[in-house]
Amino acid sequence: MTDLRELYQQVVLDHNRSPRNFRSIPHATRTAEGTNPLCGDQIMLYVVLEGDLIRDVAFTGSGCAISQASASLMTAAVKGKRKEEAEALFRAFHAMVTGGPESEPDTSALGKLAALAGVRQFPARVKCANLAWHTLHEALHGSDHPVTTE
Amino acid sequence: MRDVATVRRDFPVLSGTANGKPLVYLDNAATSQKPRQVIEALTRFYTDENANIHRGVYELSQRATLAYEGARAKVQRFLNAADPHEIVFVRGATEAINLVATTMARSRLRPGDEVIVSAMEHHSNLVPWQIACELTGARLRVIPMSDAGELDVEAYEALLNDRTRLVAVAHVSNSLGTINPVRTIARMAHEVGVPVLVDGAQAAPHLLIDVQDLGADFYAISGHKMFGPTGIGVLYGRAELLDALPPYQGGGEMIRSVTFEKTTYAPLPAKFEAGTPHIAGAIGLGAAVDYIRHLSWEWIAQHEHDLLEHATRTLTAIPGVRLVGTARAKAAVVSFVMDGIHAHDIGTILDQEGIAIRTGHHCTQPVMDRLGLPATARASFAFYNTRDEVDALARGVERVREVFG
Numbered sequence: 001m002t003d004l005r006e007l008y009q010q011v012v013l014d015h016n017r018s019p020r021n022f023r024s025i026p027h028a029t030r031t032a033e034g035t036n037p038l039c040g041d042q043i044m045l046y047v048v049l050e051g052d053l054i055r056d057v058a059f060t061g062s063g064c065a066i067s068q069a070s071a072s073l074m075t076a077a078v079k080g081k082r083k084e085e086a087e088a089l090f091r092a093f094h095a096m097v098t099g100g101p102e103s104e105p106d107t108s109a110l111g112k113l114a115a116l117a118g119v120r121q122f123p124a125r126v127k128c129a130n131l132a133w134h135t136l137h138e139a140l141h142g143s144d145h146p147v148t149t150e
Numbered sequence: 151m152r153d154v155a156t157v158r159r160d161f162p163v164l165s166g167t168a169n170g171k172p173l174v175y176l177d178n179a180a181t182s183q184k185p186r187q188v189i190e191a192l193t194r195f196y197t198d199e200n201a202n203i204h205r206g207v208y209e210l211s212q213r214a215t216l217a218y219e220g221a222r223a224k225v226q227r228f229l230n231a232a233d234p235h236e237i238v239f240v241r242g243a244t245e246a247i248n249l250v251a252t253t254m255a256r257s258r259l260r261p262g263d264e265v266i267v268s269a270m271e272h273h274s275n276l277v278p279w280q281i282a283c284e285l286t287g288a289r290l291r292v293i294p295m296s297d298a299g300e301l302d303v304e305a306y307e308a309l310l311n312d313r314t315r316l317v318a319v320a321h322v323s324n325s326l327g328t329i330n331p332v333r334t335i336a337r338m339a340h341e342v343g344v345p346v347l348v349d350g351a352q353a354a355p356h357l358l359i360d361v362q363d364l365g366a367d368f369y370a371i372s373g374h375k376m377f378g379p380t381g382i383g384v385l386y387g388r389a390e391l392l393d394a395l396p397p398y399q400g401g402g403e404m405i406r407s408v409t410f411e412k413t414t415y416a417p418l419p420a421k422f423e424a425g426t427p428h429i430a431g432a433i434g435l436g437a438a439v440d441y442i443r444h445l446s447w448e449w450i451a452q453h454e455h456d457l458l459e460h461a462t463r464t465l466t467a468i469p470g471v472r473l474v475g476t477a478r479a480k481a482a483v484v485s486f487v488m489d490g491i492h493a494h495d496i497g498t499i500l501d502q503e504g505i506a507i508r509t510g511h512h513c514t515q516p517v518m519d520r521l522g523l524p525a526t527a528r529a530s531f532a533f534y535n536t537r538d539e540v541d542a543l544a545r546g547v548e549r550v551r552e553v554f555g
Contacts, residue, residue, distance in 0.1 A: 004502050008495070008553050017490070039494055039510045040524050062524050064494035065554075122498060 006118035007125070008065065011073075015115075016065035021058040021075035028056075030142055034135030036127055041067045045135045052083040054140075059132065066116070066125050071132035073113050083140055089113065090133045096120065097129045152449050158534050160185040160441075171504025174539045179324050179483055179530035180508050181374045182355055184438075188378055191437035195430045202426055204403065218429050221436030222419070228439045229369060230360040231386050235418040238385040238392070239432050243351035244274040246370035246385035247318070249422060250347055251278035253395040254316065261287030264313045268293040268301055268330070269520055270323040273513045275349040275370075279318060288315070295520065299326035299475040303334060310342050317346045321353035325512035325528065326475030327458075327483030329357070336365030345391060351375050351383075355532060356454060356481045358447040361386050373431060377532075378438035382431030385422070392418050399424040450533045454482040457531045457540060464544040471547060474526050482531035485512075488547070491554050493525040499553055500527075500546040507543075 025046035034043045041063030048056040057075045062068075074093075078086040089110070096105040097119040107114035119129045158164050161183045166173045175183060201211040203218050219234070226234045240246045259265070265279050269292055283290050291314075293306040301319075310317075317339045322329050336346045345367035353359060355376040361369045368391070373382040387395075397404055397415055401424035406414040415421045442450070461484045465471050470489040488496060497509035508528045511518045518524065529543055 004499060004553060007498070013554060040515075040518070041494075042524075064492035066495070068492075125494070125498060128494065 003118065003121045007122060009115055009118065011112065011115035012065060012069040012118075015069035015072040019059075019068055019072035021072065021079070022060065023058045024060055025056060025058050030139040032135045032139035032142060034061075034131050034138070036063070036067070036131055039064070039128070041128060041131055043067070043071055043132055043135055045071075045132070045139050047136070047139045049083075049140070054078050054081055054083065054086060057136075063131070064125075064128050066119060066128040067131050070116055070129045073115065074132045074136060077111060077113055078136065086136065086140065090137060093133060094130065097126050152445055154453065154534065154536055157445065158536075160187065161534055162186060162189070164534060168504040168506065169502050171502075174503075174505040174542050176529040176531060176535065176539065176543060177506045177508045178355065178532040178535075179352060179375070179512075179528065181380070182377045182532055183534070184377055184379070185441050187441050188434050188437045192379060192430050192434045195433050200430075203429055204420075214429060217433050217436075218427070221432040221439075224436040224439045225384050228359070228443070229371075229384075229386050230362055232362060233389060236386055236389050236392065238387065238419045238422045239427050240383050240385050240422075241381055241428070242372040242374070242383035243349060243370040244278075244372075244383075246368075246383055247275050247347065247349060248278045249385055249398045250316075250368055250387070250395070251282040253398055255282035255285045255288075257394075257396050259283070259286035259288040259315060262313060263288040263315045264291050264309075264311070265289070265315060266291045266293060266306070266309050266317045266319075268306075268319045269295040270299065270301070270326060270328060270330075270514065270517050271318070271320055272324050272349065272351070273515070274351075275318050275320060275347075276516070289313075293319070295328075297521070298477055299323065299328045299517075300477045301328075301330055301335075303331065303338075306335065307338055310338060310344065312342070314339075314342065314344045317344055318349070319346070320349045320351075321359075322350075322356065322481045322483075323475070323514075323517075324352045324483070324530075325485055325514040325517050325526065326477065327480040327485065327530075328475060328477040329353070329479040329481055331479075332364050332366065336367075340365060345388075352481065352483075355442075356450070358451075367391055373435040373438065376435075376438055377441060378435035379428075379431045382428045382435050384435070389418060392422070397424070398422050401425045403427075445533060453533055454531060457535055457537065458482040458484070460537050461529060461531070461540045461543065464540060465547065468544065468547055468551070470551065474521060474523065482535075483528065484530075485526040485528045487523060487526050488550065491550060493527040495554070496527040496547070496550050499550045500543070503542065503546045503549065505543055505546050 028046035030047040043061035059071045201214040203215040294302045347368035348366040351372045354371040369386040374380040404424040474485040493509035
């Protein structure tokens with residue numbers, strides 16, 4: 001029961017109910033689509049990249065509370081960050097959620113992203129938490145992709 | 151007459167736990183649990199009778215052959231097929247359908263021909279036909295369904311024409327529970343000379359099946375969904391139709407004579423059983439069929455109807471819960487969604503209570519698209535489930551509401 005409360009804590013439920021940066025960016029320089037074919041979670045990620053600065057980032061899509069809250073928390077965390085800083089956050093986040101039920105994750109660098117630490121108790125849900133981050137990784141490593149204003 | 155407590159004692163897994171709670175197994179449409187009679191049949195075969203079949207002159211091989219062919223006869227009686235040669239052992243319903251789709255594509259389908267499927271097919275009775283159509287230039291036509299999950303029989307009638315080569319339809323929908331009017335569908339197809347393939351994977355564990363009475367020309371079932379082992383299934387086909395199809399796979403067992411110039415094929419069913427089959431699996435399936443028959447269909451139907459009614463009543467009484475799939479004729483499958491709560495979150499929270507359900511699109515993405523849903527939660531029952539387990543499910547769903555406030 002405490003595991004469930006940790007997984008679905010208020011921050012997660014709040015970001016699920018009212019996701020931040022939930023919109024498309026018509027002038028995005030990078031976009032990427034992430035899907036979880038097994039469960040149907042789907043996310044479209046929009047990034048405005050200036051040099052290696054993430055000037056703006058937003059997402060649309062649908063999925064479970066964990067995937068939605070993770071995308072919302074991620075966009076809030078990486079906006080205004082450099083590419084490398086975002087990648088470092090992904091590494092720390094990934095280590096936190098994949099550490100396994102017995103781990104005592106170091107969340108000092110993660111800020112609000114630590115709200116998803118409970119995912120480590122639920123191996124079946126790790127992919128939900130990671131979907132947005134994998135999609136961001138793809139967007140940042142793709143080529144410049146100006147969206148037409150058509 | 152049976153009582154469910156006695157039946158449950160035959161299924162070792164059901165007395166186990168999950169997440170520290172008594173296991174409540176409600177994912178029977180994905181796979182069913184196995185009674186010890188099936189488990190023991192597998193052990194007995196490997197312990198006492200293991201040998202390859204149909205070739206040894208020695209006694210052990212003859213015993214293995216007898217056991218394997220005995221299982222075929224049991225399945226023949228189970229489906230009321232006219233002849234045991236009409237029973238082809240395959241890996242499962244998926245392979246059964248692929249067998250027909252592949253061999254029809256190689257021999258019968260031409261550009262402009264049409265194959266009819268329904269809007270509620272499992273991917274296994276959809277994708278093989280898409281592939282067959284792609285290979286041959288044939289066209290896939292789809293019988294639409296209502297919001298409740300019932301096929302539009304009038305629209306189906308309008309789809310039938312002189313280009314139609316086959317109708318492929320599920321007997322019972324895995325994601326909605328709908329029992330389709332297969333007898334009517336077959337009669338209408340036969341009036342214009344079109345054969346019908348029925349995907350019976352979800353029907354075999356719940357309904358008395360009589361392929362001759364239904365008018366099914368092909369009928370596909372999976373052993374593991376009907377209390378038998380994984381990796382074994384059956385394609386029933388009317389002998390005349392199976393005879394007319396070319397072989398599916400080449401290899402040992404399926405030949406009459408082989409030279410480099412010319413190979414002739416074995417008669418049914420060996421023609422479609424290339425290679426050493428899943429002998430133990432077939433014997434296990436035979437044991438599963440025996441098990442179902444000893445329970446009696448009257449008891450199974452009555453008990454599952456009671457579970458379905460109880461689950462429907464209990465879940466619809468919970469605010470924010472909506473059932474998906476409300477056909478008049480339904481098997482014991484209850485798909486549902488909850489306001490503002492995704493199916494996966496429902497699944498995780500129920501899992502903490504030891505309740506196993508399926509969440510997602512259930513390999514029926516077109517059904518989800520048709521209903522405008524990303525996913526549903528699905529509880530699917532078998533004859534060993536109880537009213538108490540339905541109540542546990544309802545309490546779990548209340549718990550989901552609490553967690554999500």
